[in-house]
Amino acid sequence: MSSNQEGTAVHVHRDDLGAKIGMWLFLFTEVLLFGGMFLVYAFYRIQHADHFRVAAMELDTGIGTLNTIILLTSSLTVALAIAAIQKGNRFFSVLMINLTLIFAVMFMVNKYFEWSAKISHGIYPGSNVMLELPNGQILFFGLYYVMTGLHALHVVIGVVILGVMLIQLMKKKITQDNHVKLENAGLYWHLVDLIWIFLFPLFYLIQ
Amino acid sequence: MANGKDTVAENFYNQSTNKHTGILSWLLTVDHKRIGLMYLYAILTFFVVGVIIGLLMRLELIAPGRQLMDAQTYNALFTLHGVIMIFLFIIPGLPAIFGNFFLPIQLGARDVAFPRLNLLSFYVYLAGAFLALLSLFLPGGPIDTGWTFYIPYSVRSTTNVSLAIFAAFVLGFSSILTGINFVTTVHRLRAPGMTFFKMPLFIWATYATAWIQIIATPVIGITILLVMVERAFGVGIFDPALGGDPILFQHMFWIYSHPAVYIMILPAMGVVSEIIPTFVRRTIFGYKAIAISSLAIAFVGYLVWAHHMFTSGMSDTARWIFSLLTFIVALPSGVKVFNWVATMYKGSIDPKPPFLWVMNFIFLFSIGGLTGLVLGSLATDIHLHDTYFVVAHFHYVMFGGTGTIFFAALHYWFPKMFGKMYNDRLARIAVVLFFVGFNLLYFPKFILGYMGMPRRYYDYLPQFEPLQFVSTVGSWILAGTIFFIIGYLIHALLKGKKATSNPWGGVTLEWHIPSPPPLENFKEIPTVTHEPYDFSQLKEMKDE
Ligand code: HEM
Ligand SMILES: [Cu+2]
Numbered sequence: 001m002s003s004n005q006e007g008t009a010v011h012v013h014r015d016d017l018g019a020k021i022g023m024w025l026f027l028f029t030e031v032l033l034f035g036g037m038f039l040v041y042a043f044y045r046i047q048h049a050d051h052f053r054v055a056a057m058e059l060d061t062g063i064g065t066l067n068t069i070i071l072l073t074s075s076l077t078v079a080l081a082i083a084a085i086q087k088g089n090r091f092f093s094v095l096m097i098n099l100t101l102i103f104a105v106m107f108m109v110n111k112y113f114e115w116s117a118k119i120s121h122g123i124y125p126g127s128n129v130m131l132e133l134p135n136g137q138i139l140f141f142g143l144y145y146v147m148t149g150l151h152a153l154h155v156v157i158g159v160v161i162l163g164v165m166l167i168q169l170m171k172k173k174i175t176q177d178n179h180v181k182l183e184n185a186g187l188y189w190h191l192v193d194l195i196w197i198f199l200f201p202l203f204y205l206i207q
Numbered sequence: 208m209a210n211g212k213d214t215v216a217e218n219f220y221n222q223s224t225n226k227h228t229g230i231l232s233w234l235l236t237v238d239h240k241r242i243g244l245m246y247l248y249a250i251l252t253f254f255v256v257g258v259i260i261g262l263l264m265r266l267e268l269i270a271p272g273r274q275l276m277d278a279q280t281y282n283a284l285f286t287l288h289g290v291i292m293i294f295l296f297i298i299p300g301l302p303a304i305f306g307n308f309f310l311p312i313q314l315g316a317r318d319v320a321f322p323r324l325n326l327l328s329f330y331v332y333l334a335g336a337f338l339a340l341l342s343l344f345l346p347g348g349p350i351d352t353g354w355t356f357y358i359p360y361s362v363r364s365t366t367n368v369s370l371a372i373f374a375a376f377v378l379g380f381s382s383i384l385t386g387i388n389f390v391t392t393v394h395r396l397r398a399p400g401m402t403f404f405k406m407p408l409f410i411w412a413t414y415a416t417a418w419i420q421i422i423a424t425p426v427i428g429i430t431i432l433l434v435m436v437e438r439a440f441g442v443g444i445f446d447p448a449l450g451g452d453p454i455l456f457q458h459m460f461w462i463y464s465h466p467a468v469y470i471m472i473l474p475a476m477g478v479v480s481e482i483i484p485t486f487v488r489r490t491i492f493g494y495k496a497i498a499i500s501s502l503a504i505a506f507v508g509y510l511v512w513a514h515h516m517f518t519s520g521m522s523d524t525a526r527w528i529f530s531l532l533t534f535i536v537a538l539p540s541g542v543k544v545f546n547w548v549a550t551m552y553k554g555s556i557d558p559k560p561p562f563l564w565v566m567n568f569i570f571l572f573s574i575g576g577l578t579g580l581v582l583g584s585l586a587t588d589i590h591l592h593d594t595y596f597v598v599a600h601f602h603y604v605m606f607g608g609t610g611t612i613f614f615a616a617l618h619y620w621f622p623k624m625f626g627k628m629y630n631d632r633l634a635r636i637a638v639v640l641f642f643v644g645f646n647l648l649y650f651p652k653f654i655l656g657y658m659g660m661p662r663r664y665y666d667y668l669p670q671f672e673p674l675q676f677v678s679t680v681g682s683w684i685l686a687g688t689i690f691f692i693i694g695y696l697i698h699a700l701l702k703g704k705k706a707t708s709n710p711w712g713g714v715t716l717e718w719h720i721p722s723p724p725p726l727e728n729f730k731e732i733p734t735v736t737h738e739p740y741d742f743s744q745l746k747e748m749k750d751e
Contacts, residue, residue: 018320018395025387029425036429036459040444043455125440135443135450142442142449146433 016180023184027191030154034195037147041202044139051136056207058123059144063114064204067107068196074103075193078162078186088176090169097166100189104159111152115145144203151199154192161185218626222726237322238726242329243308244624249333250300251693257291258686260284265648265682268675271667281665282351283366287343289354290371294378295336297609298467301474302420303332303385305616306413308624310389312717313407315398315735317727320391328384335378342370353663355464358445358456362437369435376431379424382470386420389413398716400735407715407739408497412477415501419466419473419508427463430456454519461512469508471605473501475612476543479565482619483547485713486562487554490740493546500539507536514583518592526585533583540576544569559711560634564615567642571607575600578653593663596656602649614641614692621696622706626723629699637695640688647681714744 045052081096122129123141130138165185168174174182219240223232233241264284267274276284307325311318319325343349350371352361361368393414397406406414434456436442443449445456476497484491491497513521513529547569556562578600581587591597622628651674656662660671667675709718714737720728737744 013317015320015395018391021394022321022324022387022391025390025421026383029383029387029421032422032425033429036426040433040455040459043452044444044450048450125442138443138449139451142444145440146436146442146444150432 014178019180019184020187023187027187030191030195034147034150034198037143037150038198038202041143041147044136044143048134048136048139051134052140053207055133055137055140056203058118058141059204060114060117061204061207063110064200067110068200070103070107070110071193071196074100074107075190077103078189082179082183082186085169085174085176085179085182090172093182094166094169097162097169101159101162101166104155104162107155108152111148147199148203151192151195154195158189158192161188217725218721218723219726220723224726235326237318237326239307239311239318239322239325240624240724242325243304243306245329246299246303246307246332249329249336250296250304253291253295253336254300255689255693257288257296258689260288260291262682262686264288265679267665268667269679270676271669271672273666276665278665279351282353282663283349285663286350286353290339290350290375292605293354293467294375295339297471297605298382299332299378299385300471300613301478301609301616302389302413302416302470303328305409305478305620306385306389306416306474309620309717310392310410310413311396312720312724312728313410313715314393314396315401315716315729315733316392316396317729317732319388320395321388324384325388328381328388331377331381331384335374335376335381338374338377339371342367342374345370355460356431356434357460358434358437358453361434362445369438372431372434376428379428379431382420383424386417386424389417390421393417398732398735404495404498405735405737405739406498408480408491408494408501409474409477409715411498412473412475412480412501415505416470416473419470419505423463423466423470423509426459427467430459430463433459454516454521457516457519458513461515462509465512465515466505466508468604469504471609473504475568475609476501478612478616478619479547479568480543481713481715482561482565482615483550484740484742485619485711486557486559487551488557488712488742489550489554490738490742491546492549492552493542494738494740496542497546500542503539504536507532507539511536514588517585517588530583530585534580537576537580544573560631560638561615561619561711563635563638564611564618567638568608568611568615570642571603571611571645575603575605575607579604591656593661594656595652595660595662598662599649599652599656602652607645607649611641617696619711620717621699622710623717623722623724625700625703626706627699627703628706628710629703630695633691633695637688637692640684640691644681644684644686644688648678648685649681651675651678651681709748712742712745714742714748715739719748 077096077099081093081100084090084093084096118124118141124130125142125145130141133141162185165174165182168181219238224236224238224241225232227235233245236242263275264281267276267281307319345367347365347367350364350366350368352364352366352368356368356372356375361372393406393410433444437445441449443451445451445453447453480491480497511529511533513525514533517526517530558566578596582591582597582600618629618634652660655671655674655678658671660667706722708721710722711718716733716735717724719733
């Protein structure tokens with residue numbers, strides 16, 4: 001997102017505010033991408049409110065809550081990483097990014113166990129168990145897989161981005177007075193977090 | 208492509224942005240002008256492919272019964288033609304080529320805000336095109352759903368639907384990246400003195416377009432992903448057997464694809480607002496009205512999508528509301544047409560080829576727009592939906608509108624981009640031939656549709672034969688003209704006279720710098736003091 005930092009061979013021009021505008025616009029498109037999904041969710045929830053409620057009981061609120069806490073904390077650590085580099089504390093910044101990555105992996109591991117538990121109970125698209133459920137429940141689980149799956153994909157992308165940031169931090173390409181890349185990566189991570197904050201009640205809490 | 212021996216002037220053709228020379232200096236360039244030209248070559252190539260497919264379809268339709276191909280091949284061809292023309296030609300066409308080349312220059316900037324992202328968008332575009340191509344040759348065969356990928360057929364079809372629509376997803380991504388780049392550029396890189404209301408109207412239009420690219424494209428992105436998921440796992444979101452709703456797909460598809468028609472037309476309107484003042488030597492009439500109407504179109508354009516679905520089964524209330532809103536979009540479009548015509552009033556009109564192309568545009572686009580109202584009103588749409596009337600209508604708007612302006616822009620900016628002049632006589636002949644071919648090809652389709660000829664059929668009843676024949680003859684004239692244009696432009700490139708820095712007497716910033724422009728456009732970033740179409744500058748410019 002911050003290609004302006006090196007610019008062309010001839011002119012070097014850096015525009016941190018521009019880079020941030022670009023990032024915000026990109027986040028906006030992500031919100032709209034998920035917005036489409038939320039729209040679909042709302043549409044079917046209105047049609048099948050009761051079945052959605054029943055199906056939601058199948059989900060494990062415990063794991064969901066745990067994952068929410070994990071993601072929220074990781075948002076904190078990434079924010080701390082940015083604050084640290086702004087104060088010139090590279091060591092702490094690196095540490096915080098590492099922590100963020102660990103939280104992300106924990107989130108994914110939980111997700112893995114959660115999904116495999118569902119699948120071992122035969123709840124996955126096209127399974128015989130699923131086909132016997134009423135339509136509203138089929139849709140609920142379908143949306144559950146699609147939306148949390150898409151979110152998980154974003155977590156993975158976030159991990160890759162933060163990984164790159166980590167390397168750049170260690171190579172001193174991100175510095176006290178040139179850290180807009182890290183800030184943008186942080187923004188992306190907050191978005192991933194934010195989307196989860198909406199997914200969590202929609203699937204785990206409204207029962 | 209150096210500019211002759213007699214010049215020492217540096218231009219972007221002989222200045223590389225990286226350490227390479229030759230082909231790599233192009234493929235790895237971050238210069239917005241070179242990227243614009245690479246888009247031009249790529250997009251023009253796909254356009255020619257699309258035209259050839261169009262010709263093949265028209266040949267099949269020259270007489271009833273099977274001529275060249277079976278029904279399945281025809282299905283694949285119209286899908287391919289639609290996908291190429293929409294996703295590879297008309298959506299990226301004006302913004303990616305002329306927006307890239309001229310947006311920074313007209314703003315008084317050295318490049319776009321994110322030059323490397325710009326190059327990335329180009330490669331993402333190529334990747335999308337490559338995937339679309341790949342889907343033709345893999346087992347399963349070319350996609351046959353039509354470019355609208357309607358559910359349920361797009362889930363049932365055994366052709367390579369997933370790969371082909373994923374290609375559309377990737378192309379959408381490229382479009383989003385370009386949009387982000389342009390919006391940021393307009394906000395951050397305007398030259399000193401270039402306030403929003405001093406920006407040339409092409410920039411206003413590109414800016415509004417960029418916003419639509421950002422806001423609408425993600426919705427088609429998620430829709431496409433859902434179709435792919437549906438094909439792979441049968442989740443049921445669009446499958447009535449599992450409680451899903453196929454109509455929901457249509458809503459989501461058109462929430463993007465209707466605004467997409469403004470992605471296609473707005474930049475074209477911007478080009479028109481550049482060309483008309485230059486050739487009538489008069490400031491544009493109603494500058495603010497035109498600028499704001501771009502935004503108004505972008506906004507109202509969001510609220511009309513369901514006019515594509517009047518026959519799909521919706522409540523009557525929804526239908527009349529969408530019909531009403533559709534009529535309302537015609538207002539800002541009308542504002543523009545009246546302002547253009549008013550600009551010409553009492554101007555000293557100099558009908559050079561770019562101006563003649565614009566005349567072509569106003570005529571063809573008006574037919575397209577007015578027949579759009581016929582389709583936008585409920586009673587008539589019931590009769591005309593999914594007939595050739597629709598085919599004629601969208602070719603008039605997209606091809607007669609944006610396609611024509613693609614050629615107008617090419618003729619207007621050719622001297623600036625390549626530093627060469629083309630033959631004026633040949634260009635005038637081309638305008639006339641284009642007009643004749645176009646109307647022969649598409650006007651009969653209005654009548655055919657009215658008579659009941661459905662779209663997407665490779666065969667038809669005998670009573671349609673005379674008009675279908677005329678239409679096919681028109682396709683030869685039109686396609687011939689297109690090859691003729693490409694021919695004389697290439698000739699001009701090789702043998703044309705050198706262009707001066709301001710061959711038409713324009714006053715926006717691109718006419719203040721040499722043709723072709725030097726690498727970073729301006730030696731010194733200019734300070735803007737004039738209104739964008741203030742022709743009193745022409746005198747000072749002569750002395751510059
Ligand atoms: C010489 C040029 C062209 C010819 C001969 C041509 C001809 C045709 C024909 C015969 C069809 C199929 C009609 C049917 O059976 O329903 C068609 C469909 C279509 N054309 Fe063109 N066309 C040309 C240029 C263009 C351009 C420039 C665009 C866009 C800017 C365009 C966009 C489309 C679209 C979107 C469809 C609908 C495809 C579908 O039904 O899925 N065409 N064209
Ligand atoms: Cu529409």
